[in-house]
Amino acid sequence: MNWLANSALSVEVLAGHRLRTALSLSGIVIGVASVIIMIAVGMGAERKVIERIEAMGTNLIVVTNDQTRKSGGTVRRIQAAKTLKQSDVSAIAVRCPSVSKAAGSIRRSIILRYKGNTVKTTLVGLEPDGFSICRLVPEAGRLYGAAEERSRRRVAVFAPTAAGNTFEGATGVGEAVRLGRQPFRAIGRTAPKGADFNGTDMDDRVFVPLATAMRRLVNVDYLDTIFAQAADGVPLHVAEEEIKTVLRQRHRLGNRADDFSVYNQLDLIRLHKETARSLTLLIVTVAALSWVVGGVGILAVMLMAVRERRSEIGLRRALGAKAGDVLWQFVFEAVILALAGAVSGFILGLVGIWITHATGWGPTLIPWPAAFLAVGASIFLGFACGVYPAIKASRLSPVVALKL
Numbered sequence: 001m002n003w004l005a006n007s008a009l010s011v012e013v014l015a016g017h018r019l020r021t022a023l024s025l026s027g028i029v030i031g032v033a034s035v036i037i038m039i040a041v042g043m044g045a046e047r048k049v050i051e052r053i054e055a056m057g058t059n060l061i062v063v064t065n066d067q068t069r070k071s072g073g074t075v076r077r078i079q080a081a082k083t084l085k086q087s088d089v090s091a092i093a094v095r096c097p098s099v100s101k102a103a104g105s106i107r108r109s110i111i112l113r114y115k116g117n118t119v120k121t122t123l124v125g126l127e128p129d130g131f132s133i134c135r136l137v138p139e140a141g142r143l144y145g146a147a148e149e150r151s152r153r154r155v156a157v158f159a160p161t162a163a164g165n166t167f168e169g170a171t172g173v174g175e176a177v178r179l180g181r182q183p184f185r186a187i188g189r190t191a192p193k194g195a196d197f198n199g200t201d202m203d204d205r206v207f208v209p210l211a212t213a214m215r216r217l218v219n220v221d222y223l224d225t226i227f228a229q230a231a232d233g234v235p236l237h238v239a240e241e242e243i244k245t246v247l248r249q250r251h252r253l254g255n256r257a258d259d260f261s262v263y264n265q266l267d268l269i270r271l272h273k274e275t276a277r278s279l280t281l282l283i284v285t286v287a288a289l290s291w292v293v294g295g296v297g298i299l300a301v302m303l304m305a306v307r308e309r310r311s312e313i314g315l316r317r318a319l320g321a322k323a324g325d326v327l328w329q330f331v332f333e334a335v336i337l338a339l340a341g342a343v344s345g346f347i348l349g350l351v352g353i354w355i356t357h358a359t360g361w362g363p364t365l366i367p368w369p370a371a372f373l374a375v376g377a378s379i380f381l382g383f384a385c386g387v388y389p390a391i392k393a394s395r396l397s398p399v400v401a402l403k404l
Helices: 005-013 018-055 088-094 129-133 146-150 160-167 212-218 236-250 267-309 312-316 323-358 368-394 398-403
Strands: 061-064 064-072 074-080 099-114 117-126 138-141 153-156 176-181 181-191 205-210 226-228 260-266
Touching: 018 267, 018 323, 018 368, 061 267, 088 099, 088 226, 088 236, 099 129, 099 160, 099 212, 099 236, 117 160, 117 212, 117 398, 129 226, 146 153, 146 212, 153 160, 160 181, 160 205, 181 368, 205 212, 226 236, 236 260, 236 267, 260 267, 260 323, 267 312, 267 323, 267 368, 323 368
Parallel strands: 117 205, 153 181
Antiparallel strands: 061 226, 061 260, 064 074, 099 117, 099 176, 099 226, 138 181, 153 205, 176 181
């Protein structure tokens, strides 16, 4: 019996047991669809995170006041130090030839009052160079400059969400507001930035001169963060090492561990890629369990078919069919069963991706290689699960089979 005849007969047999066929391939349908959708969502989220990191600034290097400790190959955050100073920013700008700009920053939650309305937002004290480093541009009004930084002027630049919550759709430029208990004048509004790589809304912020925030609002003498920009053409790791050297010397650390942490864009991208891929792998592993269960279902159905069709097998053997014909008949049934489930799961997965994208539930990218791999693996699974029942059927004695 040739392959075409085997295939036609297999389809006819499977069509004659529709309920059993549907139940046996349901596991593969769900498994393939789940794998495709989960990988699509994971790839889309990974792409979105990378775009957000790249939107934070060009050649960006971030120094934080986090103290960390390495233990067993992992890095743990111990506490926030208070050793980053404004003078460190100046030292980095002067003593690090690979750094073109540097700006200090602090961040706190704050209550904002405007015409009887109270709004909770995030206060960001930022030196003027921080705007260009972090790609913050004015959409209305203007940004504050070095003169306002030096004189600790009480001026504020609103990000879009904070401006919308405060001024109810107006730009707010020129309006008087209170940050905490201090009066400020809104002088500008930045263009939208969206969420950062952690999902935090970067537009729900109010920027004020760093010196103003440190002396008039928060009353601290240390920084939370230093933003630095590597010079054009300089590898980020070179600028990063220069910054580490300067800070260790200034903080007189000697043999002690760093009391700060330094990250660059490539580090952040690599970290979030690894995190996204680990999460995707975990989800896909769970989804693949139903795929494996589908394979077990095919095995069980094929074994049941062998038992139910013993008289048919005996009759075919008595009429001259070879053992190989019987073997390939059952193998083809298992493969076609798996193929039907894989194709159905493939289509269902694409529909799921479209729904996910259309409803805005999450960013997606169609993982064509993974999708075709899932289909191919399903076909192989069907073949593997059909071999044992097929061998069992081919070894049945015609005489014994007809008696049964």
